[in-house]
Every structure is written in C-alpha cells, then in structure tokens.
Amino acid sequence: MSLHQIPNVAPQCGDCPIRHRAVCARCEVDELAQLDSIKYYRSFDPGQTVVWAGDRMDFVASVVTGVATLTQTLEDGRTQMVGLLLPSDFVGRPGRANAPYNVTATTDLLMCCFRKKPFEDLMGKTPHIAQRLLEMTLDELDAAREWMLLLGRKTAREKIASLLAIVARRDASLNLRATSGRMVFDLALTREAMADYLGLTLETVSRQMSALKRDGVIELEGKRHVIVPDYDILLDEAGDDSDGGYLT
Amino acid sequence: MSLHQIPNVAPQCGDCPIRHRAVCARCEVDELAQLDSIKYYRSFDPGQTVVWAGDRMDFVASVVTGVATLTQTLEDGRTQMVGLLLPSDFVGRPGRANAPYNVTATTDLLMCCFRKKPFEDLMGKTPHIAQRLLEMTLDELDAAREWMLLLGRKTAREKIASLLAIVARRDASLNLRATSGRMVFDLALTREAMADYLGLTLETVSRQMSALKRDGVIELEGKRHVIVPDYDILLDEAGDDSDGGYLT
DNA sequence: CGCAATCCTTGACGCAGATCAAAGATACGC
DNA sequence: GCGTATCTTTGATCTGCGTCAAGGATTGCG
Numbered sequence: 001m002s003l004h005q006i007p008n009v010a011p012q013c014g015d016c017p018i019r020h021r022a023v024c025a026r027c028e029v030d031e032l033a034q035l036d037s038i039k040y041y042r043s044f045d046p047g048q049t050v051v052w053a054g055d056r057m058d059f060v061a062s063v064v065t066g067v068a069t070l071t072q073t074l075e076d077g078r079t080q081m082v083g084l085l086l087p088s089d090f091v092g093r094p095g096r097a098n099a100p101y102n103v104t105a106t107t108d109l110l111m112c113c114f115r116k117k118p119f120e121d122l123m124g125k126t127p128h129i130a131q132r133l134l135e136m137t138l139d140e141l142d143a144a145r146e147w148m149l150l151l152g153r154k155t156a157r158e159k160i161a162s163l164l165a166i167v168a169r170r171d172a173s174l175n176l177r178a179t180s181g182r183m184v185f186d187l188a189l190t191r192e193a194m195a196d197y198l199g200l201t202l203e204t205v206s207r208q209m210s211a212l213k214r215d216g217v218i219e220l221e222g223k224r225h226v227i228v229p230d231y232d233i234l235l236d237e238a239g240d241d242s243d244g245g246y247l248t
Numbered sequence: 249m250s251l252h253q254i255p256n257v258a259p260q261c262g263d264c265p266i267r268h269r270a271v272c273a274r275c276e277v278d279e280l281a282q283l284d285s286i287k288y289y290r291s292f293d294p295g296q297t298v299v300w301a302g303d304r305m306d307f308v309a310s311v312v313t314g315v316a317t318l319t320q321t322l323e324d325g326r327t328q329m330v331g332l333l334l335p336s337d338f339v340g341r342p343g344r345a346n347a348p349y350n351v352t353a354t355t356d357l358l359m360c361c362f363r364k365k366p367f368e369d370l371m372g373k374t375p376h377i378a379q380r381l382l383e384m385t386l387d388e389l390d391a392a393r394e395w396m397l398l399l400g401r402k403t404a405r406e407k408i409a410s411l412l413a414i415v416a417r418r419d420a421s422l423n424l425r426a427t428s429g430r431m432v433f434d435l436a437l438t439r440e441a442m443a444d445y446l447g448l449t450l451e452t453v454s455r456q457m458s459a460l461k462r463d464g465v466i467e468l469e470g471k472r473h474v475i476v477p478d479y480d481i482l483l484d485e486a487g488d489d490s491d492g493g494y495l496t
Numbered sequence: 497c498g499c500a501a502t503c504c505t506t507g508a509c510g511c512a513g514a515t516c517a518a519a520g521a522t523a524c525g526c
Numbered sequence: 527g528c529g530t531a532t533c534t535t536t537g538a539t540c541t542g543c544g545t546c547a548a549g550g551a552t553t554g555c556g
Contacts, residue, residue, distance in 0.1 A: 145348075452512090
C-alpha cells in the first residue's frame with residue numbers, strides 16, 4: 001500500500017497554488033466556495049514557531065510552500081521530531097482544542113489556514129470531508145508506525161537512506177516527476193533536524209551522509225542539494241521492502 | 249491531555265463483558281442493537297495470528313479479554329512492535345481492505361468482531377460513530393508519536409520503566425483501581441515481546457528488569473507478576489513528564 | 497574586507513547496549 | 527518423576543553510535 005499519495009485529480013482549492021491533500025481530494029465546487037470563505041493565509045520565517053505544544057490552536061491548515069516540523073521534547077532537552085510537514089500536508093485536529101506538539105517552520109513557510117469552528121461545522125455537514133479526515137489520520141498513523149520501525153530497528157545508515165528516499169519521493173511527487181533513476185532535490189533540514197527526526201546525533205548524521213557520498217549512493221552540491229544517481233540503490237540502502245511511500 | 253481513557257459512562261455493548269472503547273462511548277440503545285446484529289466472537293490461542301500484514305481483513309474488532317500485539321518486520325527478521333492491544337482496545341480500519349500489520353495473540357484472546365461492511369454502513373448513518381472513530385485514531389496517533397519519542401531518545405532503563413508504567417496504568421484503569429501508590433499487575437509479554445516493543449534485545453530487557461528490581465523500583469513474583477511499590481517513582485524512572493497515559 | 501554567527505565535518509575516545517555463550521527456572525507430557 | 531521445550535538470567539566481549547573537541551565552510555553585517 002502506498003501512503004500519502006497526492007491526489008492529482010482534485011480541483012484546486014480556490015486560489016491556492018497547491019492542491020490541499022486534506023480537503024480537496026473529493027471536494028465539489030460549492031464546498032470549495034465554503035472553504036474559501038473561512039480560510040486565510042499565514043507566513044512564517046525559518047525557525048519561527050507556528051504553535052507550541054499545549055497551546056490552544058483554533059485553526060487547521062495545509063502547508064502551501066516551505067517545510068515545518070512537529071517535535072516533542074523530554075524535560076532535559078532531548079528532542080524527537082514526530083512529523084515533517086511538506087507542501088500539501090495537513091496539520092490540525094478537528095475536535096481537539098490544543099496542539100500536542102511544537103510546530104516549527106524550518107524554511108520560509110506559507111500556510112493556508114481554516115478557522116477551526118467553521119471547518120468542523122462544514123465537516124459535520126459534508127460526511128465525505130469527515131471521511132477524508134479519517135483517511136488522512138490513518139495515513140499519518142501508518143507513517144508514524146513505519147517510523148517506529150525505523151527508530152527501533154534500523155542502523156544509522158539505513159535511517160539516513162530512508163529519510164533521503166522519503167524526501168526524494170515527496171519532492172518528485174510534488175513536481176510530478178518520476179520516482180526512479182536519477183533524482184535531485186533540496187533537503188530543507190539542518191543536520192540537527194535530521195538527527196532529531198532519526199533519533200541520532202548530528203555528528204552521526206554528518207558521518208553517514210559522508211559515507212553515503214563516499215560510496216556513491218548520493219552526491220552533494222553544497223550541504224543541502226542532493227543528487228541521487230539511482231533511486232533503487234538508495235531504497236536498497238534504506239533496508240525497506242516497501243517503496244518508502246510514507247511520511248508526515 | 250490524558251489519552252486512551254476508558255469511558256466509564258457507556259452502556260455495555262450487548263452481552264459483552266467489557267465496554268468497547270470503540271463503539272460504545274456514545275452509543276444509544278438502538279445503535280447497540282444494530283451492532284449486536286452484526287457482531288460475533290472469535291477466540292485465539294497464545295501465539296496464534298489473528299491476521300497477517302497484507303491480508304484482507306473483513307472485520308473490525310474490540311479485544312474482550314487477553315492481549316494481542318501489532319508487529320512489523322524487516323526482510324532480515326528484525327521486528328518492531330507498533331501497538332499493544334489490551335481489553336477494550338479497537339483494531340481494524342474502516343474503509344481499508346487489508347491489514348497493515350501482523351496481529352498476534354500473546355495470551356488466550358477473545359475478540360468481539362463486527363463485519364466490516366455493515367459496520368461501515370452503520371458509521372455512514374450515525375455520524376457520531378464516525379466521529380468516535382476519528383477520535384480513537386487521533387489517540388492512536390498520539391500514542392504512536394509518544395512511542396517515537398521513547399524509541400528515538402530514551403535509555404533502556406527509561407524504556408522499560410515507561411512500558412511498565414503504561415501497562416500498570418491500563419491494568420488499573422480496566423479494574424477501576426487508582427493509578428498511584430502501590431500497584432500490582434501481570435505482564436502478559438515475554439521478554440522478547442517487550443524487547444520488540446522497545447527496540448531492544450531480550451537480554452537488555454532482562455538486565456534492566458533485574459536492575460529495576462535490585463534498585464527497589466519494582467518487585468517480581470515469578471517472571472511476569474509485577475509489584476510496583478510506588479507508581480510515582482516508576483514514572484520518574486520513565487523520564488516522562490506526562491503521566492504516561494498513552495498506549496496501543 | 498574582517499568578524500561573528502551558523503552550520504557542517506572530522507577525529508579521538510568511551511560507553512550503552514548488542515552479540516555470543518552458557519546455564520538456571522518453569523511448565524508440560526509421558 | 528523425568529525429559530524436553532520454552533523462557534529467563536547472567537557473564538564476557540564487541541561495536542555502533544554518542545560525546546567531546548577542534549577546525550573548516552558559508553553567510554551576513556559592520
């Protein structure tokens with residue numbers, strides 16, 4: 001099963017430059033109009049926090065452009081990223097008042113927000129939006145559980161390869177390019193953010209990136225621009241039989 | 249926020265000896281009758297598999313008695329447990345045909361199953377059941393993400409303490425006992441199963457159990473019967489500021 | 497341009513937990 | 527009661543990754 005596919009069949013959501021995976025997948029035009037009336041845009045700078053864990057969150061949103069992260073921390077500062085939000089990803093929990101995690105922009109970030117109350121009302125009136133939400137939540141649950149396998153059982157090298165494969169795949173998907181052969185993308189994460197996602201230290205991330213480069217699995221231009229000569233080889237390094245089609 | 253609370257306000261579901269967290273929380277009597285008409289019971293022996301990952305799964309179910317696990321594996325056999333199913337827990341995915349994980353009984357297990365198609369139909373007609381499902385899925389997502397923090401950032405000792413705290417808490421909740429002070433429960437998991445849940449080896453689990461015993465955090469009678477003299481001390485060992493109220 | 501702030505890389509070393517190995521408990525069938 | 531199978535404990539050793547430390551690259555700002 002391939003998760004987190006971006007549906008290409010949806011009409012665009014009003015004037016949004018992307019298709020919201022969340023709400024548009026099966027929207028009819030009149031519903032889009034209703035969504036239009038409750039939406040607004042917010043932009044954030046790199047490093048800026050969208051919401052803090054525990055804070056009231058009175059909107060749900062889709063990422064339009066940029067990258068954001070969901071993180072949790074222990075009291076002593078150890079932190080674990082539990083989700084990565086790329087364009088078209090949804091964030092927010094209808095029916096819940098407070099944010100459970102920190103949401104932070106790692107690049108310039110534009111979000112399309114919907115006021116929560118009216119959004120919930122719309123959900124109540126249009127069952128397939130509610131159903132779409134359930135589907136999305138199940139996707140995220142699958143993604144989280146795949147990530148548990150990665151965190152619990154994969155080696156550092158496999159973890160890095162898995163992350164690169166996922167980002168490469170998502171990037172290709174967004175730009176309607178093939179997910180095979182040579183792939184090129186920008187990795188909008190610092191080594192530290194990668195480490196927090198993978199349950200490693202930034203030094204280990206750096207070393208394994210160097211190792212993958214030395215072994216010809218990837219090439220690097222600068223720190224963040226990644227070239228994957230052969231996606232299948234990368235998948236193989238990820239130690240995963242699935243095609244790595246999970247995320248959030 | 250405390251997750252996976254068992255609602256004590258629900259009417260019982262037909263003749264089930266437990267209250268199904270999934271479907272009963274807000275059920276009205278006539279809906280219970282409808283549920284009654286599509287339900288049936290299945291029992292499993294320890295070690296028996298309920299469904300294999302990838303197999304068609306034409307029911308959803310609640311655990312009535314016993315314990316089951318959800319596991320994922322890599323090709324080379326490394327396995328990671330991604331969920332633990334205790335009495336009242338729900339398993340199954342409305343709207344999805346196949347099981348994403350292996351579901352295996354670890355004790356004698358009794359499940360109350362609902363045929364999926366009629367269950368989905370009922371969901372479609374009773375919005376609050378759909379909403380309940382979304383809530384449950386969000387709970388599971390929270391649990392999975394808490395577990396990501398554990399897998400990525402906690403030490404072996406903290407992992408063990410976290411697991412014990414969770415099981416103790418759930419056990420107390422099921423038996424309507426307090427979650428504080430002295431607590432006693434049976435741990436229906438082998439050392440290996442614990443290891444698979446925590447991303448450790450069974451030897452490390454055994455050693456850390458011995459260490460917690462030596463340090464007076466727990467007492468053991470036999471291998472599986474656990475006595476926690478002081479729950480707060482255990483929580484402290486778990487390195488967690490929350491009260492550990494997550495699971496699945 | 498020079499300086500400071502970030503971010504990244506690399507090396508040396510140590511340790512938590514994995515691996516390998518052996519033996520002790522416990523339960524069950526005959 | 528004895529033999530066998532399963533589960534658990536404990537010890538010895540190894541190793542992948544963390545920790546500590548130093549220095550390089552890049553960017554932005556005076």
